Amino acid sequence: xxxxxxxxxxxxxxxxxxxxxxxxxxxxxxxxxxxxxxxxxxxxxxxxxxxxxxxxxxxxxxxxxxxxxxxxxxxxxxxxxxxxxxxxxxxxxxxxxxxxxxxxxxxxxxxxxxxxxxxxxxxxxxxxxxxxxxxxxxxxxxxxxxxxxxxxxxxxxxxxxxxxxxxxxxxxxxxxxxxxxxxxxxxxxxxxxxxxxxxxxxxxxxxxxxxxxxxxxxxxxxxxxxxxxxxxxxxxxxxxxxxxxxxxxxxxxxxxxxxxxxxxxxxxxxxxxxxxxxxxxxxxxxxxxxxxxxxxxxxxxxxxxxxxxxxxxxxxxxxxxxxxxxxxxxxxxxxxxxxxxx
Numbered sequence: 001x002x003x004x005x006x007x008x009x010x011x012x013x014x015x016x017x018x019x020x021x022x023x024x025x026x027x028x029x030x031x032x033x034x035x036x037x038x039x040x041x042x043x044x045x046x047x048x049x050x051x052x053x054x055x056x057x058x059x060x061x062x063x064x065x066x067x068x069x070x071x072x073x074x075x076x077x078x079x080x081x082x083x084x085x086x087x088x089x090x091x092x093x094x095x096x097x098x099x100x101x102x103x104x105x106x107x108x109x110x111x112x113x114x115x116x117x118x119x120x121x122x123x124x125x126x127x128x129x130x131x132x133x134x135x136x137x138x139x140x141x142x143x144x145x146x147x148x149x150x151x152x153x154x155x156x157x158x159x160x161x162x163x164x165x166x167x168x169x170x171x172x173x174x175x176x177x178x179x180x181x182x183x184x185x186x187x188x189x190x191x192x193x194x195x196x197x198x199x200x201x202x203x204x205x206x207x208x209x210x211x212x213x214x215x216x217x218x219x220x221x222x223x224x225x226x227x228x229x230x231x232x233x234x235x236x237x238x239x240x241x242x243x244x245x246x247x248x249x250x251x252x253x254x255x256x257x258x259x260x261x262x263x264x265x266x267x268x269x270x271x272x273x274x275x276x277x278x279x280x281x282x283x284x285x286x287x288x289x290x291x292x293x294x295x296x297x298x299x300x301x302x303x304x305x306x307x308x309x310x311x312x313x314x315x316x317x318x319x320x321x322x323x324x325x326x327x328x329x330x331x332x333x334x335x336x337x338x339x340x341x342x
Contacts, residue, residue, distance in 0.1 A: 003032055003064040015178065018234045018266060019205040021061060024150050024176045026095050026120040035069040035122060038091040038098040042076070050075045053099050053124075062178060063152050066124040070097045078135065083108030084327060089123070090116045091143070097122030107134040111331045114171070117144045121172070125153040129161045131185065136164040136325030140335040143171035145200075151177045159185025159214070165192040166320050166332050169204055170339045180209040183217040190219040195319040195332075197312075197339065198231025198263070205234040212241040212248045215275075221252035224319045226312045227263035236268045239282060246277040256286040257315050259308065313337075 008029050009016040027033050040047050049072035058064035078085065083106060089098050096118045102110065104127060114123065121143055129135050143149060149172045157163050169175060181190050196204045210219045225233035235254045256265035267284035289311055297307035316336055323329040 001059055001064065003061065003068050004030070006061045006064060009061055014236060014238075014270075015207050017236070019174070019176045019203070023174065024062075024148065025065075026122075026148070032065065032068050033095065035095045035097045036093045037070055037072045038089050038096040038116065038118075038121070040074055040098060041088040041090070043086055047074060049073055049099075062150055062176075063124065066097060066099065066122050066150070066152060069122070070099060073099045073101055075101045075103065078102065078104040078108045078110065079106045085110045087112045089114045091118035091121045092116045093118060095120045097124075099124045100126070102127040104129045104133055104135045109136040109325050109327045110138070111328055112139040113142060113335070114140065115142050116147070118147055121147055121149045123149070123151040125151075127153070127155045129155065129157045129163055131158040132160045133158075134162045134164070136166075136323070136328040138166040138328035138331050140167075140332065141169045141171040141175065142335065142339070145171070145173060147172040148174045149176070151175070151179075153177075153179040155181040157181065157183050157185070157188040157190060160187045161185070162189040162191070164323060164325060164328070165190065166323055166328055167194045168316075168332050168335050168339075169194070169206075170197045173202055175202075175204045177205070178207045180211070181219070182211045182213055183219060184213050186214050186216045188214065188217045190221075191322075192219070192221045193319045193323065194223045195316040195336070196223070196225040196233050197316060198225065198227045198233045199229055201230045203232045203234075207236045209238040209240065210250065210252070212245050212250060215245045216247045217245065218249040219251070222319060223252075223254045223267075224257075224316060225255070225265055226257040226259065226315060227265050228259040230260075230262045232264045234266045236266075236270070237282070238270045238272065239280060240272040241275050241278055241280060243274045245275040248275065248278040248280070250279070251281040253282070254284040257312065258286055258288050259312070
């Protein structure tokens with residue numbers, strides 16, 4: 001279905017409850033503007049799109065819009081000759097977007113840094129992790145403070161494969177991310193860790209779906225958000241275990257740190273379990289910093305502001321502590337350290 005044939009999603013829908021399509025669309029909802037491609041640099045070399053997006057397979061409005069507004073597609077292969085990819089995506093025009101398709105044939109790592117002074121940025125990622133492959137993936141949103149961003153991701157994990165996923169989201173003023181992962185084979189594994197920092201009036205809305213479509217698969221989702229000033233973090237998570245997926249082990253947890261009376265955080269984990277012999281769990285918690293923690297650090301020479309900053313940094317750093325790949329873990333830690341010390 002084409003974008004203009006689709007109805008504008010209702011705010012009652014789980015996906016669009018907190019961020020309406022009208023707020024995230026770059027122009028008017030009944031238009032498909034021509035959006036320029038962002039500059040993509042891979043391992044230091046600027047690359048051009050290799051083919052075009054598919055307009056026939058999109059039945060969700062944001063995916064259809066991203067495919068139709070910019071039909072240029074980068075297809076990137078991870079194999080024995082290109083195991084570790086460092087990707088920089090720069091958007092410096094008024095409207096920019098980028099479509100990436102990853103074919104992961106060998107174990108390796110991918111790091112992505114998104115930068116630029118664009119007003120609106122769109123990113124579409126499709127990734128296929130083939131059998132017997134371990135991929136470590138890390139993405140950092142470091143857009144200019146005023147930018148709006150729409151992002152979709154669709155990952156497929158085959159049998160005996162692992163996707164280790166880390167994200168740091170600090171850039172832009174309004175962010176809408178829709179990340180979906182499908183575990184399609186026995187012994188497929190997802191370890192997903194997301195850290196969000198919302199300051200001033202930043203709004204960051206993450207919708208995350210994990211679909212277990214085979215038995216003996218496992219997934220772990222951790223989302224940690226720190227909200228200061230009037231920052232607002234939203235995390236909605238759907239954990240779906242289909243029929244005949246026995247021996248599945250899955251869990252998700254959302255933790256929010258509220259740093260001011262005006263800060264807000266919404267966490268909505270959901271379970272859909274259609275198999276009997278599984279382990280499935282979810283949880284959510286929000287809290288402020290305990291005064292005793294601030295007092296403890298002030299007794300050791302910290303100012304109240306520095307004490308709070310150190311606690312927030314430690315809270316977000318813990319998101320990536322269990323990542324096994326040194327390259328992606330250090331990439332995320334370096335980006336977080338840079339952001340918190342600016």
